[in-house]
């Protein structure tokens with residue numbers, strides 16, 4: 001069944017220089033519709049299978065990397081063997097819990113972030129790690145010829 005991505009998704013894909021229709025666009029729409037914003041490949045592959053997207057995990061892995069390389073997803077720094085992709089590509093704050101495994105977005109002001117950090121350090125001084133990530137300055141993505149997804 002042909003799918004049509006919402007206009008906002010098509011515009012984001014167009015601005016990134018990616019095809020607005022096809023398997024990559026279908027996957028992007030699926031990711032944007034997900035209530036979970038931090039996803040590993042296995043989770044995305046499961047979501048894609050449930051949604052009826054015909055793609056192997058290898059293809060999905062390549063599509064996720066393409067979306068990340070074009071700024072439509074971000075990759076969370078991780079020590080896990082498998083990358084975690086973030087469907088919110090703009091820089092934002094995270095709390096990462098190891099047990100149980102959970103990543104939480106913090107949509108707060110810098111002042112609130114500092115209060116959260118002070119509280120976490122006071123409550124769990126031996127188990128809090130803080131990492132500040134400085135993202136690379138992203139150049140404008142190259143325009144690619146239209147096609148049917150990222151596969152070649």
Ligand SMILES: [Zn+2]
Nearest residue numbers: 037086088105
């Ligand atoms: Zn996030």
